[in-house]
Amino acid sequence: MTLFIETLLGGLLAGTMYSLVAIGFVLIFKASGVFNYSQGSLLLFSALTLVTFIEMGLSFWSAVLITLVVIVLLSILIERIVLRPLASRNVMTLFMATLGLSYVIEGAAQGLMGAEVRLLDIGIDDNAMFVGEILISQFDLVVACLAMILVVILAIMFSKTRIGISLRAVADDAAAAQSIGININRIWQIVWAVAAVVGLISGMVWGARQGVAFSLSLVVLKALPVLIIGGFTSITGAIVGGILIGASEALAETYLGPMVGGGITPWFAYVVALAFLFIRPVGLFGEYKVERV
Amino acid sequence: MRKNPIGKDNILEVCDVTLAFGGTVAIDTFSFSVERGSICSLIGPNGAGKSSILNVVNGVYVPNAGSIKFNNQQYRRMQPLKVASMGIGRTFQHNALFGKMTVLDNVMTGLSRKALSTVPEIIFKLPRARNEASSFLRKARETISFLELNEFEAVAVENLPYGVQKRVGLARALVSEPNLLLLDEPMAGMNKEEKREMSDYITDINRKLSTTIVLIEHDISVVMELSDHVVVLDYGRKISDGDPNIVKDDPEVISAYLGVGL
Numbered sequence: 001m002t003l004f005i006e007t008l009l010g011g012l013l014a015g016t017m018y019s020l021v022a023i024g025f026v027l028i029f030k031a032s033g034v035f036n037y038s039q040g041s042l043l044l045f046s047a048l049t050l051v052t053f054i055e056m057g058l059s060f061w062s063a064v065l066i067t068l069v070v071i072v073l074l075s076i077l078i079e080r081i082v083l084r085p086l087a088s089r090n091v092m093t094l095f096m097a098t099l100g101l102s103y104v105i106e107g108a109a110q111g112l113m114g115a116e117v118r119l120l121d122i123g124i125d126d127n128a129m130f131v132g133e134i135l136i137s138q139f140d141l142v143v144a145c146l147a148m149i150l151v152v153i154l155a156i157m158f159s160k161t162r163i164g165i166s167l168r169a170v171a172d173d174a175a176a177a178q179s180i181g182i183n184i185n186r187i188w189q190i191v192w193a194v195a196a197v198v199g200l201i202s203g204m205v206w207g208a209r210q211g212v213a214f215s216l217s218l219v220v221l222k223a224l225p226v227l228i229i230g231g232f233t234s235i236t237g238a239i240v241g242g243i244l245i246g247a248s249e250a251l252a253e254t255y256l257g258p259m260v261g262g263g264i265t266p267w268f269a270y271v272v273a274l275a276f277l278f279i280r281p282v283g284l285f286g287e288y289k290v291e292r293v
Numbered sequence: 294m295r296k297n298p299i300g301k302d303n304i305l306e307v308c309d310v311t312l313a314f315g316g317t318v319a320i321d322t323f324s325f326s327v328e329r330g331s332i333c334s335l336i337g338p339n340g341a342g343k344s345s346i347l348n349v350v351n352g353v354y355v356p357n358a359g360s361i362k363f364n365n366q367q368y369r370r371m372q373p374l375k376v377a378s379m380g381i382g383r384t385f386q387h388n389a390l391f392g393k394m395t396v397l398d399n400v401m402t403g404l405s406r407k408a409l410s411t412v413p414e415i416i417f418k419l420p421r422a423r424n425e426a427s428s429f430l431r432k433a434r435e436t437i438s439f440l441e442l443n444e445f446e447a448v449a450v451e452n453l454p455y456g457v458q459k460r461v462g463l464a465r466a467l468v469s470e471p472n473l474l475l476l477d478e479p480m481a482g483m484n485k486e487e488k489r490e491m492s493d494y495i496t497d498i499n500r501k502l503s504t505t506i507v508l509i510e511h512d513i514s515v516v517m518e519l520s521d522h523v524v525v526l527d528y529g530r531k532i533s534d535g536d537p538n539i540v541k542d543d544p545e546v547i548s549a550y551l552g553v554g555l
Contacts, residue, residue, distance in 0.1 A: 161415050162401070162408060162426065169391045169402045176389035179351060180465060181377030181406030190412055287393075 006134045007254045008247055013140035015246015016147040017209070020202040021219050022226040022238035023154070024195045030171045030233045031191040033091060034083060037098040039199060040220030041105035046071040046200040047207035047216055048113045051120050060123065068200055075196035079188055106217055117213040122204050143205045150201060151239060154194070158235075163190060171233070225273035231286025240284060245269045303362070304329040304473055304505045305350065310359030312345055312529075319345045321529040322359070327473075327522070332499050332506045334516045334537075337526035338549070343509045344386060346526075347475045350507075351383055352376045364472070377406040382471030384462040386478045386509075392451035396442055396461050399450055400433040403465035436468040440494055456487040460494070467498060474498065476508040480515060488512060492519055517541060525549070 021043065028036045049070055053063035082097055126139040158164035169177040170187045178184050206219055222245075230241025252268045276283065305327040312320040320342045327333045335343045348354040350361060352371035361368045363379060382403075391399050407429075410422040437446055440460050445453055450461055459479055466474055479495065480488045492515055498504050510516050516523060516537070523540045525533040527549045533540045540546055 157416065162405075162410075162422075162429070163412060163415055165394070165398050165401050166405060168394055168398070172391040172393060173389050175353070176385065176391070177402065178373050179353070179377065179383055179385075179389075180403050181374065181469070182402065183374060183405075 002133050003254070004251075006136075007250045009134060009136060010140065011247035011250025012243045013136065013144045013246070014250065015243035016140075016144040016239070017202070017205055017242070018219075018222055018226045018245050019239045019242025020143075020147050020150070020198065020205065021223040022230065022242055023150070023235055024198045024202065025220075025223055025227055026230075026233060026235055026238045027154075027191050027195045027198065031167055032083070032087075032170075032188050034094045034098065035091075035232070036195070037095060037220065038078070038102035038105055039195070039223070040217035041102040041109065042071065042075065042196065042199045043203040043206065043219065044212075044214065044217040045074070045105050045109040045203075046196070047120060047203035047212045048109050048118075050200075050204065051118045051207070051212050052113045054120075055118075064200075064204075068197065071196045071200050072193045075192040075199075076189055079192040084185060084188070102217065106214065110214065115214060117211045120204070120207040120212050122208045124208065126209075139209070146201065146205070147239070150198065151235060154235060157194075163187075167191065222269065225269040227283070228273040229276050229283055231283030233287060234283075234285035237283055237285030245272065248272050301326070302329045303327060304364060305507070306362035307346065307350065308360050308362065310346075310349055310356045310361070312342075312349060312354055312356045319529050320349070320356070323526070323529065323531055324359075325524045325531065325534055327505060327507055329505055330499075330503055331521040332495070332508070332519055333522045333524065334520040335507065335509045335524050335526060336511070336513070336516055341526040342529040343526055344477055345529075347383065347477055347507070347509065350376075350475060351381065377469070380470075380472040381475065382466035382469060382473070383475040384459070384466050384477055384479060386481060388458050388462045390450045390458060390462055390465070393449055395447050395449055396437065396445045396453070396464075397433060397447065399461055400436055400464045400468050401429060403436075403468040404429045404432060406469050433468055436464045439497075440464045440467070456483050456491075459483070459491065463494065463498075467502075467504070470502070471504060473505045473507065476506060478509050478511070480510060480512060488515055495519060513541075 021039070024039045024043075025036060028034055046067055050063055050067045053066055054060060058066070078101065082101055083094065086094055086097055124139050124142045126137065128135050129138050158167055166177070166182045166187055167190070169182055170184055174184055202219070203216070206216055210216070226238060226241040226245050229244055230237025230239070249265050249268050252264045253262070257264050303326040306324075307326070308324050309322045310320055310324070311318065311322050323342070323346065335346060337343055345354060349356050350371060352373040352375070355370045361371060363381070391402065408425065410419075410425045414422040437443055440463060442457070442460060442464060445457060445461075450458060453461065463476070463479065476495070480491050483491060495506060495508070496519065499506050520537050522535065523533075523537045524531060525540060525543075525546050532549055533543045533546045
């Protein structure tokens with residue numbers, strides 16, 4: 001029983017790391033219908049920038065601050081130069097644009113800052129600790145708290161403030177939002193900036209967990225099953241989807257792993273996502289589109 | 294104001310506007326003007342180009358020729374985002390409300406054009422953003438009371454009956470105190486009782502808030518009663534324009550639109 005609880009809890013906590021990445025996608029997708037594939041390379045870019053500044057001798061927090069400014073400006077620039085001119089094109093065009101963009105960003109990041117694996121220390125020990133009889137990773141616990149704080153801030157920002165109301169209005173019906181004087185471009189800019197901040201935070205925790213290198217940009221692929229389960233338009237969905245994936249991965253590895261010779265983690269999330277596509281294709285918190293004909 | 298002895302004070306003048314989609318001419322050298330403080334109705338059969346006119350005034354469509362004069366300023370085309378800040382509000386035939394949001398939030402969005410506070414001010418809750426938030430809330434509630442939507446304030450719009458949704462759309466357009474209100478079929482799909490109510494609201498808005506109104510409506514009896522001025526379209530052309538009673542007896546209107554029954 002202890003093993004079960006330990007595995008479940010460990011999985012739940014680790015899952016919030018997936019949630020963090022998924023939130024970045026949800027923000028942009030909800031506001032503009034763009035599935036921003038370059039989210040992963042932006043995450044890599046911010047982790048690399050952070051490591052580079054730290055290696056240059058800056059203190060951790062000043063490096064974080066400068067990275068934050070750089071990544072927010074970069075995101076706003078991408079929105080302005082790449083996506084805004086394509087705004088009225090179809091979804092596939094926008095997706096292809098972000099796919100291409102991801103290679104440009106990856107290449108630029110590695111070209112400017114090096115391609116070797118580097119360590120990122122964000123000051124959280126990756127020690128295990130006992131809570132009663134249960135062993136938990138301290139790192140996962142801190143990350144989970146961080147994710148929760150982030151979600152609360154986002155929830156406050158996007159619920160009652162004018163930005164939040166405008167964002168939801170644009171997400172619901174962009175043409176109507178514009179006709180009543182909401183500046184859609186401004187909303188997209190805000191969303192890209194916020195997604196950049198979320199990307200930096202995910203870049204920090206993922207970079208600290210597995211080292212900063214090219215493979216970091218592949219965490220987007222892990223966000224996909226999370227989005228399929230949680231729905232592409234819900235931040236709550238991203239959280240729930242993330243911890244569901246985390247928990248099911250951990251449980252599968254522990255209980256099913258021995259039967260199939262281990263190595264379940266890399267593919268199990270996709271099987272779960274596939275099952276969801278059969279049962280509820282819009283995800284747990286997704287919305288069925290009702291079309292008036 | 295309405296019977297201006299010196300001369301007509303027009304808030305809106307549409308001058309020789311032509312709009313074509315590919316080879317199809319939706320509006321053909323069409324002109325009309327709306328006197329400040331009046332209620333003007335656009336009528337005509339389906340596909341006559343009524344909504345297209347609103348979309349040109351609103352900046353959604355760019356006319357192929359002609360211009361629009363608003364508040365004595367001439368424009369070759371209207372910019373959708375600027376239109377709202379110029380003081381033109383509009384409702385839509387299909388409501389185009391934000392379904393998942395409450396009535397209050399929907400009405401709040403209508404105030405966007407009045408917003409001055411910046412994003413950092415909102416995030417850090419600085420004084421100007423706080424004051425703006427509370428004054429917006431007060432204004433939204435005033436409009437909600439004016440249109441007697443109080444009981445629905447916290448309800449998500451998609452759960453409301455169609456007739457009430459139409460009123461929410463009106464509230465969203467009205468809350469920013471526009472000078473000109475464009476209403477695209479504000480009474481579509483309503484029963485007689487609801488139409489009566491909506492007419493009263495429109496008259497109230499016009500009289501009490503001295504808002505100029507341009508509306509599209511199919512119910513002729515409502516139009517005749519409500520309007521100071523009626524413009525009749527058929528196949529993108531104007532076939533009659535003037536006082537409701539004169540328009541009603543225009544033989545061309547009768548043959549094109551009103552039919553033998555009237």
